[in-house]
Amino acid sequence: MVSRLASTRSTLPILSHIQLSTDRGRLKLQATDLEIGIKTWIGAKVEKEGSVTVPGRLISEFVSMNTDKKLNLIIKDQTLNITSERFQANIKGTSSEEFPLIPQVKEESFISVPAKTLEEAIREVIIAVALDETRPALSGVYLKTEDSKLKMVATDSYRLAEKTIPLENKAATQKAGVIIPAKTMHELLRILGAIASEQVKIYLAQNQVQFNVDKNIELVSRLIEGTFPNYEQIIPTNYQTKISLEAEEFTNGLKVANLFARESANNIKIEIKTPGSLFIKAVAGQVGDNLSQISCQAEGNNTSVAFNAKFLLDALSVISSPKIDLEISGKLSPGVIRPADSKNYLYIIMPLRTEE
Amino acid sequence: MVSRLASTRSTLPILSHIQLSTDRGRLKLQATDLEIGIKTWIGAKVEKEGSVTVPGRLISEFVSMNTDKKLNLIIKDQTLNITSERFQANIKGTSSEEFPLIPQVKEESFISVPAKTLEEAIREVIIAVALDETRPALSGVYLKTEDSKLKMVATDSYRLAEKTIPLENKAATQKAGVIIPAKTMHELLRILGAIASEQVKIYLAQNQVQFNVDKNIELVSRLIEGTFPNYEQIIPTNYQTKISLEAEEFTNGLKVANLFARESANNIKIEIKTPGSLFIKAVAGQVGDNLSQISCQAEGNNTSVAFNAKFLLDALSVISSPKIDLEISGKLSPGVIRPADSKNYLYIIMPLRTEE
Numbered sequence: 001m002v003s004r005l006a007s008t009r010s011t012l013p014i015l016s017h018i019q020l021s022t023d024r025g026r027l028k029l030q031a032t033d034l035e036i037g038i039k040t041w042i043g044a045k046v047e048k049e050g051s052v053t054v055p056g057r058l059i060s061e062f063v064s065m066n067t068d069k070k071l072n073l074i075i076k077d078q079t080l081n082i083t084s085e086r087f088q089a090n091i092k093g094t095s096s097e098e099f100p101l102i103p104q105v106k107e108e109s110f111i112s113v114p115a116k117t118l119e120e121a122i123r124e125v126i127i128a129v130a131l132d133e134t135r136p137a138l139s140g141v142y143l144k145t146e147d148s149k150l151k152m153v154a155t156d157s158y159r160l161a162e163k164t165i166p167l168e169n170k171a172a173t174q175k176a177g178v179i180i181p182a183k184t185m186h187e188l189l190r191i192l193g194a195i196a197s198e199q200v201k202i203y204l205a206q207n208q209v210q211f212n213v214d215k216n217i218e219l220v221s222r223l224i225e226g227t228f229p230n231y232e233q234i235i236p237t238n239y240q241t242k243i244s245l246e247a248e249e250f251t252n253g254l255k256v257a258n259l260f261a262r263e264s265a266n267n268i269k270i271e272i273k274t275p276g277s278l279f280i281k282a283v284a285g286q287v288g289d290n291l292s293q294i295s296c297q298a299e300g301n302n303t304s305v306a307f308n309a310k311f312l313l314d315a316l317s318v319i320s321s322p323k324i325d326l327e328i329s330g331k332l333s334p335g336v337i338r339p340a341d342s343k344n345y346l347y348i349i350m351p352l353r354t355e356e
Numbered sequence: 357m358v359s360r361l362a363s364t365r366s367t368l369p370i371l372s373h374i375q376l377s378t379d380r381g382r383l384k385l386q387a388t389d390l391e392i393g394i395k396t397w398i399g400a401k402v403e404k405e406g407s408v409t410v411p412g413r414l415i416s417e418f419v420s421m422n423t424d425k426k427l428n429l430i431i432k433d434q435t436l437n438i439t440s441e442r443f444q445a446n447i448k449g450t451s452s453e454e455f456p457l458i459p460q461v462k463e464e465s466f467i468s469v470p471a472k473t474l475e476e477a478i479r480e481v482i483i484a485v486a487l488d489e490t491r492p493a494l495s496g497v498y499l500k501t502e503d504s505k506l507k508m509v510a511t512d513s514y515r516l517a518e519k520t521i522p523l524e525n526k527a528a529t530q531k532a533g534v535i536i537p538a539k540t541m542h543e544l545l546r547i548l549g550a551i552a553s554e555q556v557k558i559y560l561a562q563n564q565v566q567f568n569v570d571k572n573i574e575l576v577s578r579l580i581e582g583t584f585p586n587y588e589q590i591i592p593t594n595y596q597t598k599i600s601l602e603a604e605e606f607t608n609g610l611k612v613a614n615l616f617a618r619e620s621a622n623n624i625k626i627e628i629k630t631p632g633s634l635f636i637k638a639v640a641g642q643v644g645d646n647l648s649q650i651s652c653q654a655e656g657n658n659t660s661v662a663f664n665a666k667f668l669l670d671a672l673s674v675i676s677s678p679k680i681d682l683e684i685s686g687k688l689s690p691g692v693i694r695p696a697d698s699k700n701y702l703y704i705i706m707p708l709r710t711e712e
Contacts, residue, residue, distance in 0.1 A: 058643060058644075062615055065612045067608060088646065089645070089646045092642070092643060092644045252423060256421045259418055259421070260414075287447065288445060288447040288448045290418075291445075292442060
């Protein structure tokens, strides 16, 4: 759980280590990359208090390959001695005092969210986070509470994803909105995917956020400074054409079109000429062209608009609903994708300008 | 089947294409990298004869993503038009005449081997092929027939793998032994893994080998020139210590040891001090050390010998027998690994010299 954060690519060698220490009758494991810290506790019989830091990858692989049932750990001269029925190892470590202190956020007011709900929400919005860091405020996931709702939002200015999570209790947090680095969200996803957890508590401080996953895991991260765009104003309030589609068939049609469109910056065109069929067109001068026909139910105007196929596919890859709605308002207005079975998620995508 | 050989990394653009042509009421597909050629035939209703070459990756992905049942292919002006119920595509190609001719080996005398047997044999010997090309004769798999046996051998001079396949009929080939490039063997493995095939016929010519997989696939390859080492003389004829081991437990012990040994060129030491236990030792000055104990049945002398852990693991990864025998004749002699349940495979591994 912790050693994956202990990167061997860091310039500070100590950051490739994890810290093991006794803590009130349990063994505490920690790793940090100075921006994120993870702590976890496991049951142990402690005979004498102690602490050491050892290379994270080595101890993690040694323990996971060790098929014996019980491990004995002895720390001596900054070396960790691990023995079990069939395996013995001495792993050279460094003094625990050199290990960076991982901050602790005051566990006062918090937001509590079911682990599965949070995992799904992160997956649904993280696709829209900006990958470049030119606008730091866009390189993370925006989190804000509104009465008894938690909103998570991400945008790279070409598309925007917003998820609304209803909370059981009215949120009691001191801050209106915070931006959490994408890497922190990926680490949290990894933790939630690796263990069966029930509930996640989110604590906010001035510059930090802490996620407590059940009772044994804590993830602490810095926040991104800056102001998240006032995104609500760009959410379209109506549409000219609404298209209901099977997500799987639409995905398949887009993937086929993108074989051709990948030569032309993923530029594909969506056309409605009759209510029952959506056409996806891709033209790549060097390679050839493609036309896919998808059955749909369309209401409103006939339309023709160009999108980035990859951005449409990103949304389809995280929406679990078998049916989706695509709302279009002409060539120059953003399109909106919604799962047919929920009002809690929306994905806005800017159109591409074409010559025609 | 054929498009994977059509590499986009080739300097000749035509080699990233595959050729489609009508051939006596079927559709013939071909690709080549000039050293290897693959031909396959599929059923088709041919209305007019024709031929075209198109980018292999694009047509392969388009057809595999196309979920419609039936495809219509029309060749016009070197463009391939593919239509089906819901998808249409025009793929720009080049003239079929530019496509390199793939040679055909005279289908006269041949060796016939069950596909599964050949697939297993290739997997068992290809691990020992030399990866660098400084000695070309070692960069392929040596194939020779002896009465009613087919032998396949590979060595990189640090280890050697030999597989013997009993043949149903006495082989009638004109050549005593040939060396087949490792890449050809990997292509054949890929084909055998991708389709359920029964029988492979191997045809040999002066500079070429051809594998006919069932009736629809032909793989043609150049041979490597040069003389394969006279390896029989280095196969040990006896041993000082014979160790019987569970393959899985030995593998696990070696993998744990190699976590430490990877810092010191995979150098591990195997020790027998009592008949019931094998010890695996790894020492890495910077990192620490490790001692694993594996239960075994040993007969003969106590011993201590150093090997490359990765080379031992390579052999264990391809031997399907749950039990193996390890034969050792002191610090300076090669060790031999054999599956306990078969006399048809052996793997020889040179010891490492150590200071002690």
